[in-house]
Amino acid sequence: MVTHAGSLLEMKGIKKSFGQNHVLKGIDLDVKAGEVHVLLGENGAGKSTLIKILTGAYEKDAGEIYWEGQKIQLNTPVEAMSLGIATIYQELNVIPELKVYENIFLGRELKRRGKLSLLNQKEMRKEAERCLMMLGQSPALADKQLGELGIGQQQLVEIAKALALDAKLIIMDEPTSSLSGTEVEQLYSCVEQLTEKGIAIVFISHRLEEIRRMGDRITILRDGFKIDTLPVQTTETDYWIELMVGRTLDEKYPKQSFTLGEEGFRVENIEVSGTKEPVGFSVRYGEIVGISGLVGAGRTELARAIFSADVRGGGKVFIDGKEIRIKSPRDAIDSGIAFITEDRKSEGLLLDQPLDFNIAMANMRKFTKKSRLVDLKGIREEAINYIKELKVRPNNIDLHARHLSGGNQQKVVIAKWLCTQAKVYIFDEPTRGIDVGAKVEVYRLMNQLIESGAIVLMISSDLPEILGMCDRVLVMSEGKITADLEIEEATQERIMKAATGG
Amino acid sequence: MMSEVVIQKPKNEETKPKKTVKSYVSKFAPLIGLVLLTTILTFLSDKFLTMNNVMNIARQSSINAILAIGMLLPILTAGIDLSVGSILAVSIMVMGIVSINMGLSPILGILVCLAVGAAFGLINGLLLTKLRLPHPFISTLGTMNIARGIALIITAAAPIAGFPYLIQFLGREFVGPIPVSFLLVIAVYIIFHIFLTRTQTGRYIYAIGGNKEAARLSGINVDRVLIIVYVISGLMAGLAGLVMVGRVNSAFPLAGLSYELDAIAAVIIGGASFMGGVGTVWGTLIGAMIIAVLRNGLNLLNVPADFQMAVIGFVIIAAVYVDVLRQRKGKKG
Numbered sequence: 001m002v003t004h005a006g007s008l009l010e011m012k013g014i015k016k017s018f019g020q021n022h023v024l025k026g027i028d029l030d031v032k033a034g035e036v037h038v039l040l041g042e043n044g045a046g047k048s049t050l051i052k053i054l055t056g057a058y059e060k061d062a063g064e065i066y067w068e069g070q071k072i073q074l075n076t077p078v079e080a081m082s083l084g085i086a087t088i089y090q091e092l093n094v095i096p097e098l099k100v101y102e103n104i105f106l107g108r109e110l111k112r113r114g115k116l117s118l119l120n121q122k123e124m125r126k127e128a129e130r131c132l133m134m135l136g137q138s139p140a141l142a143d144k145q146l147g148e149l150g151i152g153q154q155q156l157v158e159i160a161k162a163l164a165l166d167a168k169l170i171i172m173d174e175p176t177s178s179l180s181g182t183e184v185e186q187l188y189s190c191v192e193q194l195t196e197k198g199i200a201i202v203f204i205s206h207r208l209e210e211i212r213r214m215g216d217r218i219t220i221l222r223d224g225f226k227i228d229t230l231p232v233q234t235t236e237t238d239y240w241i242e243l244m245v246g247r248t249l250d251e252k253y254p255k256q257s258f259t260l261g262e263e264g265f266r267v268e269n270i271e272v273s274g275t276k277e278p279v280g281f282s283v284r285y286g287e288i289v290g291i292s293g294l295v296g297a298g299r300t301e302l303a304r305a306i307f308s309a310d311v312r313g314g315g316k317v318f319i320d321g322k323e324i325r326i327k328s329p330r331d332a333i334d335s336g337i338a339f340i341t342e343d344r345k346s347e348g349l350l351l352d353q354p355l356d357f358n359i360a361m362a363n364m365r366k367f368t369k370k371s372r373l374v375d376l377k378g379i380r381e382e383a384i385n386y387i388k389e390l391k392v393r394p395n396n397i398d399l400h401a402r403h404l405s406g407g408n409q410q411k412v413v414i415a416k417w418l419c420t421q422a423k424v425y426i427f428d429e430p431t432r433g434i435d436v437g438a439k440v441e442v443y444r445l446m447n448q449l450i451e452s453g454a455i456v457l458m459i460s461s462d463l464p465e466i467l468g469m470c471d472r473v474l475v476m477s478e479g480k481i482t483a484d485l486e487i488e489e490a491t492q493e494r495i496m497k498a499a500t501g502g
Numbered sequence: 503m504m505s506e507v508v509i510q511k512p513k514n515e516e517t518k519p520k521k522t523v524k525s526y527v528s529k530f531a532p533l534i535g536l537v538l539l540t541t542i543l544t545f546l547s548d549k550f551l552t553m554n555n556v557m558n559i560a561r562q563s564s565i566n567a568i569l570a571i572g573m574l575l576p577i578l579t580a581g582i583d584l585s586v587g588s589i590l591a592v593s594i595m596v597m598g599i600v601s602i603n604m605g606l607s608p609i610l611g612i613l614v615c616l617a618v619g620a621a622f623g624l625i626n627g628l629l630l631t632k633l634r635l636p637h638p639f640i641s642t643l644g645t646m647n648i649a650r651g652i653a654l655i656i657t658a659a660a661p662i663a664g665f666p667y668l669i670q671f672l673g674r675e676f677v678g679p680i681p682v683s684f685l686l687v688i689a690v691y692i693i694f695h696i697f698l699t700r701t702q703t704g705r706y707i708y709a710i711g712g713n714k715e716a717a718r719l720s721g722i723n724v725d726r727v728l729i730i731v732y733v734i735s736g737l738m739a740g741l742a743g744l745v746m747v748g749r750v751n752s753a754f755p756l757a758g759l760s761y762e763l764d765a766i767a768a769v770i771i772g773g774a775s776f777m778g779g780v781g782t783v784w785g786t787l788i789g790a791m792i793i794a795v796l797r798n799g800l801n802l803l804n805v806p807a808d809f810q811m812a813v814i815g816f817v818i819i820a821a822v823y824v825d826v827l828r829q830r831k832g833k834k835g
């Protein structure tokens with residue numbers, strides 16, 4: 001068989017089904033040394049599945065894989081690693097209790113010569129420092145406790161781990177989705193340094209700006225087929241979207257303006273840990289308020305404090321001018337607050353339960369009949385509605401949440417909270433990991449919520465999204481609100497400045 | 503006023519997955535195991551599949567079946583209740599004191615028996631949720647010893663015999679050829695099935711086992727549900743004790759020793775996950791039946807008790823391994 005000259009990796013006619021669900025229907029992919037190759041596709045298009053086949057986590061049903069021109073079989077993750085294929089998943093695989101260099105050498109520690117086979121800490125530290133320096137990091141990082149680092153740096157440690165393995169191909173599945181602005185920049189420059197050394201990167205992302213910035217070539221998947229592979233520089237973003245969703249998308253941010261009403265929601269003196277200064281703000285009907293800031297600025301903590309997700313120190317919450325007492329999430333939900341949590345796996349979903357149960361979970365009371373029995377049929381019907389509305393795919397409510405793609409899981413979490421029919425919606429990174437088409441659906445839904453008289457707050461690290469959808473932006477830094485900007489006066493620079501405490 | 507999102511009516515075009523043979527096999531693995539076991543034993547012993555013996559199995563299985571259905575709840579919440587065997591003992595000893603030593607009414611005795619079981623369950627629940635002991639393995643290990651100790655202390659380690667008919671009724675009586683205790687099992691299982699699949703608290707039990715944090719943030723009062731879970735488990739221990747007293751017409755403080763292990767085995771063989779969130783009432787019933795059929799069959803084949811233990815251990819491991827294989831298959835497609 002003829003292979004492309006200079007291809008590091010070639011996958012041909014890859015097929016994969018889960019039961020009746022044919023996920024990959026013959027995918028081709030070739031990756032050259034030193035390039036950033038982007039995979040783009042709607043939620044559930046099969047990107048992660050393709051990657052898992054490449055890393056040996058899943059077995060393919062059909063197709064061939066060539067590595068440096070040689071046909072290979074990948075059966076286990078260890079085999080892929082020994083070839084030089086490393087993967088950085090969205091969920092980090094690091095151990096906070098260990099030091100950075102120990103993490104880098106976890107599972108393949110260097111030993112000293114001699115019978116006792118003691119660890120060769122000096123050598124490991126030196127090698128770890130070298131890898132960190134390749135990524136533009138200070139060598140002193142090697143000796144730090146991993147748990148003390150921010151998410152962004154932890155991810156860099158994962159990349160350093162790949163470098164220590166002499167990886168030739170590093171796969172990154174949505175690596176930026178939990179990073180803040182500066183951390184993302186850091187990742188970009190790392191990727192640049194890696195490709196200069198001839199290392200290939202396969203990059204999955206739903207953020208189109210970043211694809212344009214970093215990608216060399218882009219392969220677009222739709223419904224398990226490869227649609228095309230294109231050079232990034234000479235093709236339009238709109239064209240990618242068209243290939244990806246099968247139609248043109250009118251607008252990325254369907255912002256609607258509503259007449260501004262009375263104040264509907266106010267919080268006073270909420271304490272966010274780490275600062276002495278309590279936080280307060282208010283939201284009026286008819287506006288979408290964004291909360292921006294760096295990761296770790298205390299945005300999620302603020303939302304959790306309002307919701308009483310943890311024991312709350314003090315502070316008051318008002319809806320329509322009336323103070324409401326919230327001592328537990330139950331109280332918050334009963335008073336009409338919905339908190340769409342950011343981490344769908346650990347805080348949102350019952351992974352081993354079907355979708356209808358997941359969606360009804362926060363509002364079982366509504367489905368409990370006079371006989372005290374739960375109305376299973378009612379739950380089913382309502383769940384089907386939401387799944388249609390949010391275009392969850394596959395649209396089968398008997399499926400367990402575990403088997404949905406990341407973006408579709410996110411939609412189920414959103415459906416759960418819509419189902420509580422709350423009055424105040426606090427979205428925490430609502431569009432993390434969902435595709436452009438679905439993002440527009442979520443934005444439309446926010447519009448609908450506002451139109452029907454709800455209050456919408458959106459915590460987001462995605463600045464274009466904040467600027468595109470919000471009417472007002474609160475910026476947080478170190479647990480304080482450092483700016484409150486009308487959208488007209490909010491620019492990227494002003495937000496960043498406030499976010500870094502300036 | 504609550505806001506509402508406008509949503510269209512469904513057009514009934516929901517795609518249903520076709521159920522494959524494989525998915526049926528994995529769903530009914532415990533049942534298939536039971537049928538296989540029955541078939542084999544029928545061939546090995548002509549005494550096995552007789553009306554008499556089947557009713558015998560039904561009777562012998564009832565105590566474990568009742569303890570197992572109670573045990574299912576803690577396991578569904580990713581917990582465990584090690585104290586049920588000891589709770590059984592203390593419940594029947596108190597019943598003995600009330601209805602025989604003190605000569606009070608048998609009805610009162612029965613109520614006291616159930617109440618003591620539930621009370622110890624309540625203690626388990628409170629230890630877990632209010633004292634925040636890190637895992638129910640620890641709290642119920644504690645109450646297991648405490649309850650056994652109390653059972654021995656209050657009766658000075660002596661058995662109590664000669665219970666009135668009313669108390670013995672459940673464990674001793676028959677309706678035609680069918681033991682009342684087995685009818686009780688069926689009734690209890692039907693109630694549990696409805697409770698777990700059709701009531702709010704029942705569904706919350708699955709939610710907590712599936713993801714405690716998600717459940718809490720969804721407004722579920724996790725502590726309250728956990729307390730209910732352990733109270734029910736304790737109550738079932740009391741009920742199982744009642745059946746036992748009827749069967750042997752006496753109460754002794756070492757009754758139910760290590761019964762919790764058979765109950766756990768039944769739940770696990772029945773397909774429940776030790777990680778919580780997965781498991782069914784009917785699976786547990788089949789698990790309890792498998793253990794009873796196995797014990798009975800091995801007896802008929804004159805296998806010594808020590809060997810029986812080893813066989814049951816083997817079955818536990820095999821049942822869980824089948825489950826592991828099934829999940830691995832899912833991954834590999």
Ligand SMILES: Nc1ncnc2c1ncn2[C@@H]1O[C@H](COP(=O)(O)OP(=O)(O)OP(=O)(O)O)[C@@H](O)[C@H]1O
Pocket residue numbers: 018021023041042043044045046047048049050393394402403404405406407408433434435832833
């Ligand atoms: N283990 C599994 N069992 C059953 N179906 C699965 C399994 N893993 C994935 N799927 C299905 O395969 C399809 C593709 O999923 P995949 O995770 O590859 O999508 P994706 O392109 O990565 O989407 P996203 O952008 O949302 O992450 C989905 O329809 C999903 O439901």
Ligand SMILES: [Mg+2]
Pocket residue numbers: 047048049405406407
């Ligand atoms: Mg994915």
